[in-house]
Amino acid sequence: MEMFVAVKFVIFIGALASLSDAFQTCPGHKHYEELKCTPIRDKPDDKCPSRYECPDFKALDRSVCHLNGKKYNIGNNVSTSLPTCTKSCSCDGAEDEFGFSCEFDECAEAKDKPKLHCAYQFTIDSCCSTNTVCDKDEIDKLHRCWHNGHQFVEGNLIYPTNAPCYKCLCDKNYDNNTDVSESKSCKPVDCGIELHQLNYLQLGCIPVYFDDGLCCPFEFKCPIETDLIEEIGVKSEHVCKYADRSLNIGDKIKTADQCLECSCEVPPMAQCIRTITTEKCH
Template sequence: MKAVVSFVMLVLGSVSTDMAGECDMAGFYTELGCTPVPPEGGALCPDSFTCPDFQPDPTKCYYKGVAYDNGATLPQALISNPCSLACGCAVFNGEPSFSCAAVDCVEEFDNDMQQQCISTFELDSCCSTGSVCGKDAIAQLKTCEVDGKTYHEGETYQPKNTQKTCLCTADFNGTVSDTYCADINCGLEIHYQPDLHKNCAPVFVGSKRSCPIGFECQTTKTKVVRGLNIRNLTSQCTFGNMTMTIGDEVTVDDNCTKCTCSVPPFVTCVRKNSCDSTTL
């Protein structure tokens, strides 16, 4: 069985219920170094964020505010992502972006054995670092009961209302510990730098508290559909060279994707796994 690993960056952190796990777009903005605008009434979730200039010099790549020239390589220690290796800045047709070596995780079992094996991981590993096979051997592993699900020692899980990945260990005592957890970081500046520079909209599947699967960008067909700003907020979204207020939508070619100004400054797109051919 061959599994192509998506780019998920892991950075150690706490596992308590947090803004990134509770609030739409909070994880996205926090990763980009944006600052939340305090909501009125002491609410947990911000209505909008203030973001830095992602590309002060249009001829250079930027990562965490540091500029990289064409051909420069990102230090691996700064990336903190075992699935992103040998990432470097490349300028093609005047557009700077990072490119990284592809990482494929390959697990090879025959069909019979595959049903009797579990893959085991380390918290800082991209691919599985081992496997346990056979019902008797699996039965000897410690288990972790989290959010109504059972995980075996060496397996990973994401606690409810957090933006974190945790490792089930033999030390598990019923309480999720930050010792065995890491923040989920999507590698946005590395893998989507041109989209960020062009004020494109991240596309999420279902939840806006996960990593985006891609971006929607402005085209010659893009139109703004004015909506209702029920909260009467003044913050605005930017989509390409268009500006809109909260509640406005932008049209995209995919009928299964709806793009709305909901948590500025980025427009947010949500794609359904299934929908009819004409409406979301």
């Protein structure tokens, strides 16, 4: 999980998170991007795709791990092109359930008491701060950036409220009037879905997004016998899959979890929204 710093007082806040407009402006589509699905629009000028065409994850060899089109046998390591804060991963598992087991970076500033009057500086790809500036005169010399009424200093990471699947670095190139997809100071957030959760998709599980507007699904809902399909949608050519069940667009999955709402919205995967912003479901 990446960290950013708001100044003048340093505040650590855990933040979740394609250059395609679909993933910048259409909430709940991030898993389709990272799984290299192709967006399909009913009309060329539609902002959000009506469906996607995805690889057949169930057809993948389940005796190995998969990442970026490559196969990894048990014990094989991956240490390059990993999401931020992921140090290294190795293929692990048993029988026909394999996935990557990973080690994550531990940042000193996350464990130690924050130095409230210091500026912690990052690079766009760093998990932990690469420099700390505590001298007031030196902090005053740092370049300033503004986003959504908040001030950041040079080296701070900025998570745009209007584009939650992007992160930006406060530097001399940053301009909050420039679209994040065109800014040299910004890049997409990597949720690491294929790395961490591909084995769930092979089992027919579906992504769960939280209702706080952040980018990444950090939970997957796997089918159980008590799940029921509420057939209230409109019959259509393209459907969502939930394990071996098919849902028309608008159909819902009824579960025992009162804080989970699952439905078919954008084929071919059903997906869920978990409520975490009410007292009952917090």
